[in-house]
Amino acid sequence: MKKLIEEYYRKMDALKGxxxxxxxxxxxxxxxxxxxxxxxxxxxxxxxxxxxxYAGFSDFNHSIEDVIVDGNKIACRVNITGTHNGEFQGIPASNKSIAVGAITIFRIENDRLSEHWICVDLLGILTQIGAVPAK
Structure with a gap:
């Protein structure tokens, strides 16, 4: 099951979503x-x-840090990096780099992904590209 998650992130990054x-x-x-x-x-x-x-961050990339398997569910701690070199959610390119964490959970059924819960640090992304002021 871990290989399926690795394949998912590899393909997602290579195919730009x-x-x-x-x-x-x-x-x-x-x-x-x-x-x-x-x-x-x-x-x-x-x-x-x-x-x-991927339009906003052409080099957007996931790296898997931890994987926990429990039955047909997999939890992952993922690091995300990229450069804000295109428009993202209406925000013009800042050319600033980002590095944030995400926690994702997948449900596997018949050796394929069936559900994906995504919790990414969007505030961290917006702060790092200058769209939200840092405190």
């Missing part, structure tokens, strides 16, 4: 849960925001 080329990693009912969005998103709905991240 183009989930249409990741069908072999996802179950047909794959859903994404993201803070601030009240209902889960399917692959099609999440692809736009995912590609938006």
């Amino acid at each position: 183009d989930y249409s080329q990741m069908k072999e990693v996802f179950n047909d009912e794959m859903t994404f849960h993201f803070p601030g969005i009240p209902t889960p998103l399917n692959v099609e709905q999440f692809q736009g925001p995912a590609q938006g991240i």
